[in-house]
Amino acid sequence: MIEAWVIGTLARTLAYGTPLLLGTLGEIYSERSGVVNLGVEGMMIMGAISAFATAFTTGNPWLGILVAAIAGGLAALVHAFASITLRANQVVSGLALTMLGLGLSGLFGKGFEGKPLDSTISNVTVPLLKDIPYLGKILFIDQNPIVYISIVLTPILSYILFKTSIGITIRSVGENPAAADSAGINVWKVRYACVLLGGVLAGIAGGYLSIAYRPAWTQGMTGGMGWLVIALTIFASWKPGRGLVGAYIFGALIHLSYRLQPFVAPQLLKMMPYAFAILALVALAIGPGKQKSEEPNSLMEPYVRGEK
Amino acid sequence: MKRFIVFTLVLLVGLGFMFNVGLAADGDKLKAGFIYVGPVGDYGYSQGHDEGRKYAEEIFPWLETFYVENVFPPDVESTIDKFVRNKDADVVFTTSYGHMDPTIKAAKKYPDTVFFHCSGFKRAPNVGTYFSGLYQTYYLTGLMAGALTETDKLGYVGAFPTPEVKRHINAFAIGLKEANPDATLLVRWLNAWVDPSGAKEATEALIEEGVDGFAFTEDTPTVLQTAQENGAFSFSHYNPMYRFAEDAAVSGQISNWGVIYADILYKVYYGVYTSENLENVDYWWLMKEDSAVLGAKRDMMINPEYVDQLKSTTITDPLLGELSVYDLIMKRREQMKADRVTFDPFIGPMKDRQDIQRLKDGEWASHDELWTIQWAYENVKGPWPDEPTE
Known part of the structure; x- marks a missing residue:
């Protein structure tokens, strides 16, 4: 009984945690290069509507995911242009991007409200692997391919960030852009690339929501997930592996908030994931200094050559 | 100056999006304005009301309708102002519980206009209430x-x-x-x-x-x-959702506001309802009046896949x-x-x-x-x- 309970919860955790994980991985890269992007919610929902619209009109859900990635990337470029090239305030630009995304997607999505989608990315069961005790039931029965993509992506992005010269380049741009610049690194290019990657992953996360997780378009359907991503990025200390852990903790809490309703008041449960986010951030802020030092030093600071 | 013109243009276009107001008024048609709390494409409550509006407009050649979507309580009064002053609305429908007090307030300001408020309990000589029970x-x-x-x-x-x-x-x-x-x-x-x-x-x-x-x-x-x-x-x-899940959808409820709107507007047009006699007019329409319809889509009460099991x-x-x-x-x-x-x-x-x-x-x-x-x-x-x- 308990066993089935835990397995069921963990399987749902993966399904709900996936868009959070994808968004967090992207935001980690963006922030590692020194650019905070508060537009995750906007990029995600742009991804969601473009994926749905594409899959609906072409009948090809994977093409939908591709278009979602492009849409997320284009939205991110708006932020990159404002915050890197024009050196605008990153917070303001990101917030504007979120509002823009929510508004535009609502407008474009009007014709797609209430339409069923026949071509979705449906869940799969992996033969052989499904027979692994416990793990098989959690991971390999009735899970979505995009869940696997996000899991595979995590160690790869972690490896690139910490074990390769590309990663060193990105991190040095985020830590000390002036030093990186004098070492011959093109700070703007690196930042553009990282912000772009963040947008692409957020777009895919949105696409997952509208054509895999729950195949339909509803205005505002990301429901604040983009904001959880911002909190998760800090919670993860800008490390992809910890991002995965954090995303799954959130996924579990959100699923549990319905599972535990017979025992705990629903209103309290609904607060749980957000209360956890606040507590986690407070703990990080007042805890040992180790985590704080992970924060990229020049986060939120536009780079101007020749100053400082 | 040029900047100002551009700014005004942008503002006007923006307002145009915000207030999806329908066609302009003409002739001696009965004019009815509808105020929705959500978007008409929400596939839920507001869409249900909008389908009711379309139904009434289709069956009565003497009826002209217009609507504004996404109206939250603080904006109800100003929307009613626009309806009555600019569009010569004879009847105004406000469709959300939160629209109740602003409707009552506006009704005092426009005593010759007929108001109907959905889901509330406050009435006045020119404000009736209505609801469809599922x-x-x-x-x-x-x-x-x-x-x-x-x-x-x-x-x-x-x-x-x-x-x-x-x-x-x-x-x-x-x-x-x-x-x-x-x-x-x-x-x-x-x-x-x-x-x-x-x-x-x-x-x-x-x-x-x-x-x-x-x-x-x-x-x-x-x-x-x-x-x-x-x-x-x-x-x-609420709405016919059969096409989303043709195996799983056994049946359901379809809210049919059209019959209520048609009844109200018919009675207003022929003088049964005036701006003086609505104090006790309250619609609480159910299956009997066809205001609630059984089915996951129209004309299919029960999904044929399930009929045998129900019969056995x-x-x-x-x-x-x-x-x-x-x-x-x-x-x-x-x-x-x-x-x-x-x-x-x-x-x-x-x-x-x-x-x-x-x-x-x-x-x-x-x-x-x-x-x-x-x-x-x-x-x-x-x-x-x-x-x-x-």
Whole structure:
């Protein structure tokens, strides 16, 4: 009984945690290069509507995911242009991007409200692997391919960030852009690339929501997930592996908030994931200094050559 | 100067998007304005009202309508100002509970205009009220659920614990118990009207608990879709949602505001309703008036895939004797649609799950009792905010 309970919860955790994980991985890269992007919610929902619209009109859900990635990337470029090239305030630009995304997607999505989608990315069961005790039931029965993509992506992005010269380049741009610049690194290019990657992953996360997780378009359907991503990025200390852990903790809490309703008041449960986010951030802020030092030093600071 | 012109243009275009006002007025047509709380494409409440508006406009050549969507309570009065002053509206419909006080206020300002407010309780000489009740259809789908479940566990994903949602849950539970005394109804709350991700996880959580059939109150087809993915069945809610899950959708409720709008506008046009005699005009329309329709799509009361099972499941009713659940559903529907209604789900003796007597033997629940209902029926399980203890 308990066993089935835990397995069921963990399987749902993966399904709900996936868009959070994808968004967090992207935001980690963006922030590692020194650019905070508060537009995750906007990029995600742009991804969601473009994926749905594409899959609906072409009948090809994977093409939908591709278009979602492009849409997320284009939205991110708006932020990159404002915050890197024009050196605008990153917070303001990101917030504007979120509002823009929510508004535009609502407008474009009007014709797609209430339409069923026949071509979705449906869940799969992996033969052989499904027979692994416990793990098989959690991971390999009735899970979505995009869940696997996000899991595979995590160690790869972690490896690139910490074990390769590309990663060193990105991190040095985020830590000390002036030093990186004098070492011959093109700070703007690196930042553009990282912000772009963040947008692409957020777009895919949105696409997952509208054509895999729950195949339909509803205005505002990301429901604040983009904001959880911002909190998760800090919670993860800008490390992809910890991002995965954090995303799954959130996924579990959100699923549990319905599972535990017979025992705990629903209103309290609904607060749980957000209360956890606040507590986690407070703990990080007042805890040992180790985590704080992970924060990229020049986060939120536009780079101007020749100053400082 | 140039900047100013560009700014004004942008502002005008923006306002144009915000107020999707329809065509301009002409001739001596009756002009009716509709104010919606949500977008007309929400696939839920506001779309239901807008379909009602279109229906009325289609059948009456003398009627002209316009609407504004996404109007929250603070903007209701100014929207009414625009309707009355700029569009010469003769009738104004405000469709959300929160629109109540601004409507009453505006009605004082425009005593010659006819107002109708949906879902509220305040009236005035020029303000009538109306509402379409779905609980009878929920009862009928409850009967189906009782016959179709194999695990004897049904699930209800509810939006907010308001009297309206509780009335629907209880009606469903009453039907369920009548068809299957052993079955229980597990309730989960979303605390949101629109929350597709929450509805998905709530449905998955209930499936983990062994639930194999669903009813819900949430403005997207998520519960239905999730039921289909998991091989469970479900009833659609509010709008025809059959096409989202053609295997899982057994039946459902379709809210049909058109008949109410048509009736009101007809009576206004021919002078039955004026801006002086609406003090006691309150519509509470049910199945009898076709305001609530049974089905997951129009012209299909029950999904043919499920008809055989409903016909082969029999129960014994104290009055009707032994009959199939299918026949019982048809009989109840007939009774509730008859000129003189001979059945309602809420007839005593009825106890709530705290074993408190709610209706005496043979007593029919009054309009007020149903309007303010807070208790939970015997077979309902799960959290129940504001449950009365006496």
